[in-house]
Amino acid sequence: MPKKYEIVRKKVLTPDITSISVYAPLIAKKARAGQFIILRASEDGERVPLTVSSVDGELVTVVYQKVGDSTMTLDEIPEGECLQDFVGPLGEPTPIEGVKRAAVVGGGLGCAIALPVAKALHDAGAKVDLIGGFRTKDIVILEEEMGKASDNLYICTDDGSYGYNGFTTGKLEELLKNGEKYDRVYAIGPLVMMKFVCRVTEKYDIPTTVSMNPIMIDGTGMCGCCRVTVDGQVKFACVDGPDFDGHKIDFDETIARAATYKEFEQRRRAEHKCRLEGMSNG
Amino acid sequence: MADMSPEKTKMPEQEPEVRNKNFLEVAKGYTPELAKREAGRCLGCKNPRCVEGCPVSVPIPEFIGHIQKDDMEGAYRALSRANALPAVCGRVCPQENQCEGKCVRGIKGESVGIGRLERFVADWALENNVANTDREPDNGHRVAVIGSGPAGLTCAGELARKGYRVTVFEAFHVAGGVLSYGIPEFRLPKSIVEKEVDKLRSLGVDIELNTVIGKVLSIDELFEMGYEAVFIGSGAGLPQFMKIPGESLVGVFSANEYLTRINLMKAYKPDSPTPIFESKKVAVLGGGNVAMDAARCAKRMGADVHIVYRRGEAELPARAEEVHHAKEEGIHFDLLCNPVMIEGDEKGRVRSMKVIRMELGEPDASGRRRPIPIEGSEFEMEVDTVIVAIGTSPNPLIRSTTPGLETNKWGCITTNEDGSTSREGVFAGGDASTGAATVILAMGAGKTAARSIDEYLKNK
Numbered sequence: 126m127p128k129k130y131e132i133v134r135k136k137v138l139t140p141d142i143t144s145i146s147v148y149a150p151l152i153a154k155k156a157r158a159g160q161f162i163i164l165r166a167s168e169d170g171e172r173v174p175l176t177v178s179s180v181d182g183e184l185v186t187v188v189y190q191k192v193g194d195s196t197m198t199l200d201e202i203p204e205g206e207c208l209q210d211f212v213g214p215l216g217e218p219t220p221i222e223g224v225k226r227a228a229v230v231g232g233g234l235g236c237a238i239a240l241p242v243a244k245a246l247h248d249a250g251a252k253v254d255l256i257g258g259f260r261t262k263d264i265v266i267l268e269e270e271m272g273k274a275s276d277n278l279y280i281c282t283d284d285g286s287y288g289y290n291g292f293t294t295g296k297l298e299e300l301l302k303n304g305e306k307y308d309r310v311y312a313i314g315p316l317v318m319m320k321f322v323c324r325v326t327e328k329y330d331i332p333t334t335v336s337m338n339p340i341m342i343d344g345t346g347m348c349g350c351c352r353v354t355v356d357g358q359v360k361f362a363c364v365d366g367p368d369f370d371g372h373k374i375d376f377d378e379t380i381a382r383a384a385t386y387k388e389f390e391q392r393r394r395a396e397h398k399c400r401l402e403g404m405s406n407g
Numbered sequence: 408m409a410d411m412s413p414e415k416t417k418m419p420e421q422e423p424e425v426r427n428k429n430f431l432e433v434a435k436g437y438t439p440e441l442a443k444r445e446a447g448r449c450l451g452c453k454n455p456r457c458v459e460g461c462p463v464s465v466p467i468p469e470f471i472g473h474i475q476k477d478d479m480e481g482a483y484r485a486l487s488r489a490n491a492l493p494a495v496c497g498r499v500c501p502q503e504n505q506c507e508g509k510c511v512r513g514i515k516g517e518s519v520g521i522g523r524l525e526r527f528v529a530d531w532a533l534e535n536n537v538a539n540t541d542r543e544p545d546n547g548h549r550v551a552v553i554g555s556g557p558a559g560l561t562c563a564g565e566l567a568r569k570g571y572r573v574t575v576f577e578a579f580h581v582a583g584g585v586l587s588y589g590i591p592e593f594r595l596p597k598s599i600v601e602k603e604v605d606k607l608r609s610l611g612v613d614i615e616l617n618t619v620i621g622k623v624l625s626i627d628e629l630f631e632m633g634y635e636a637v638f639i640g641s642g643a644g645l646p647q648f649m650k651i652p653g654e655s656l657v658g659v660f661s662a663n664e665y666l667t668r669i670n671l672m673k674a675y676k677p678d679s680p681t682p683i684f685e686s687k688k689v690a691v692l693g694g695g696n697v698a699m700d701a702a703r704c705a706k707r708m709g710a711d712v713h714i715v716y717r718r719g720e721a722e723l724p725a726r727a728e729e730v731h732h733a734k735e736e737g738i739h740f741d742l743l744c745n746p747v748m749i750e751g752d753e754k755g756r757v758r759s760m761k762v763i764r765m766e767l768g769e770p771d772a773s774g775r776r777r778p779i780p781i782e783g784s785e786f787e788m789e790v791d792t793v794i795v796a797i798g799t800s801p802n803p804l805i806r807s808t809t810p811g812l813e814t815n816k817w818g819c820i821t822t823n824e825d826g827s828t829s830r831e832g833v834f835a836g837g838d839a840s841t842g843a844a845t846v847i848l849a850m851g852a853g854k855t856a857a858r859s860i861d862e863y864l865k866n867k
Contacts, residue, residue, distance in 0.1 A: 151618075151623050151624065152623055155622070155623055165580060169673060169679065169680070170680060171672070171680050171681055171682075172580075172672070194680050195680060198680075209580070210580040210616070210617050211617065212578065212580070212617035212618070212619060212623075213619070213622070213623065214622055214623065215619065215622060342664060342667050342668065342671075342672065343578065343579065343588075343667065345578050345619055345622075345802065345804060346644060346645045346802050346803070346804065347588075347642075347644065347645070347646075347663055347667070347802070348646070348661060348663045348664040348667050349645065349646040349648075349660075349661035349663060349664055350660070350661070350664040352648075352655060353655075354655055359648060359654070359655065361645060364645070364802075364803060364804065375655075377755075378655050378755065381656075381657055381754065381755030381756075382655065382657055382755070384657070384754075385657045385658075385682075385684065386682035386684070388685075389682040389683070389685075390682060393680060393682075
């Protein structure tokens with residue numbers, strides 16, 4: 126039997142993106158699409174929130190991108206070893222009740238989170254169009270899984286190297302112009318992408334759910350660091366979200382808040398690279 | 408014959424100008440000689456009023472009597488019988504309003520330094536690995552405790568001593584609750600908290616970290632798993648904000664966030680991976696202990712720090728010693744000042760704060776004089792960081808997942824005097840039921856609930 130918080134499976138999806146399946150039976154039993162976990166890779170490590178990508182028996186799968194010191198440390202843990210901490214499921218599940226026709230829009234790493242939302246909708250009998258956007262063909266992830274979780278899968282690349290040539294917003298607008306009618310659109314990905322998806326759906330008056338991934342510490346409502354302004358009210362993404370009505374979110378504020386520790390993180394990332402190179406050189 | 412010196416024996420401290428640059432403990436504790444001298448000031452009253460002032464009824468004259476006779480082990484046994492976390496209480500209790508406030512020596516001079524003596528005895532036991540492992544034989548009954556803060560740990564310790572099998576569920580990766588994430592290292596070293604928690608483990612208390620009750624397990628599921636009673640000590644919850652413009656600018660933090668980054672996540676260590684905002688000038692909003700802790704942390708991180716509080720000096724809710732220490736360390740107090748709005752720069756970062764001066768009117772519902780804005784007295788404070796320490800509102804995770812659990816209009820769990828709730832077998836205490844209060848009140852509630860749980864399960 127695997128050990129508590131053991132990385133049972135580790136899959137490199139692209140040079141920057143990796144998927145890990147962690148042994149956490151209680152969490153696996155409870156986690157629903159849209160909920161997240163918080164992990165710590167090592168003693169004294171940061172608490173890293175990651176939305177659950179899939180659940181398979183007693184394994185909880187999350188997908189991360191090596192963007193900072195903490196995810197780089199996480200990436201150093203091999204299959205068969207254990208994470209320091211793994212807690213969840215946190216946040217509220219994505220609301221899917223009553224939706225018969227949906228478009229799910231994922232951007233980059235966000236596709237790993239769009240996948241369970243599409244799957245939940247699809248399993249509940251909704252007809253689902255999944256639009257997955259990537260910079261270029263080489264970094265397309267989870268294509269097969271996304272195909273299974275949707276009725277129509279549209280892969281888009283910014284450079285046109287694969288699928289639709291352009292952004293997800295362009296594809297979404299094209300579908301809407303061609304007369305597709307959605308009960309609800311779900312957008313999951315970079316803040317800028319979600320902001321522009323909401324601009325499109327506002328024009329067509331389609332309710333839109335976005336998944337926020339702000340800076341967090343405890344993930345249970347204690348620290349208030351994940352606050353977002355929704356319809357002029359302060360909400361905590363960890364307990365009130367992470368999903369919110371995209372037409373009511375103050376995206377510009379959220380984008381500014383996401384950069385709170387930018388300088389700190391840049392410095393740490395540089396130091397991490399130095400440590401790694403120092404090790405390989407010496 | 409008691410030592411009739413009118414003043415408490417002083418406790419050695421780090422000098423203000425030294426300590427405001429480090430996170431080492433401010434007060435260094437008594438030496439055995441100093442402890443014995445201070446113990447000599449206790450009259451050993453037959454009718455000890457100090458004990459009445461203690462929420463957990465520590466037998467104060469008894470433990471001090473043992474110090475007088477150089478019997479440290481006896482002192483520790485007496486102390487630990489009543490108090491599950493003596494090394495913590497000796498450091499953070501507001502003694503001036505409790506035991507020491509009632510001490511007869513306080514009438515004509517200073518009271519006996521009960522808190523300092525408590526700390527001395529508890530530290531002696533930690534250093535010498537002396538534990539009080541007295542417990543009744545295992546009675547086979549299982550109790551779940553939610554939250555490993557002062558209320559939960561006390562309840563767990565008391566029940567373990569009575570022979571119960573206790574599991575404590577903690578959401579964080581470290582036990583201790585506010586003792587770990589909130590109260591700073593220089594006031595309560597985390598190594599002390601860890602050792603006190605280890606003592607509870609050695610009593611047989613099982614602590615499950617990374618387990619959020621209300622999410623991964625509900626209270627009903629705990630009963631299904633075989634727990635026969637549940638104690639909820641999940642703490643105060645969500646930080647409140649002022650509801651003024653600009654509170655979501657970059658550079659505005661709740662005290663909980665700021666303190667958690669520094670304490671629990673160790674951002675005070677130079678090599679920590681935890682990001683912390685590099686502040687030059689900080690305004691801390693509020694006048695309680697949490698505000699003092701945040702201000703003193705920010706000072707140690709190198710900032711110029713102002714406490715901004717809407718009432719006057721006499722109304723500051725913080726412990727007298729914390730205010731005194733904060734002032735010594737060079738923290739400015741802008742009293743009778745209330746923030747009106749926070750202004751940002753083009754990048755959405757805090758640039759300044761607009762503040763209005765206040766004056767005190769008639770007493771309000773809290774019995775304190777009501778602060779009233781002075782028209783036209785607004786002024787601008789140049790700050791890059793604002794830390795909001797004006798209290799919390801209850802966390803919804805448990806109440807929203809526990810059918811039949813009554814809460815009051817603020818969302819705090821409704822409890823009877825014995826800690827019982829509207830749900831059979833479910834007890835609660837500490838900030839989760841009272842709203843934000845002190846460590847020792849939470850411990851008192853944990854102790855009361857443990858007694859009630861014992862009675863409930865014996866009569867079941």
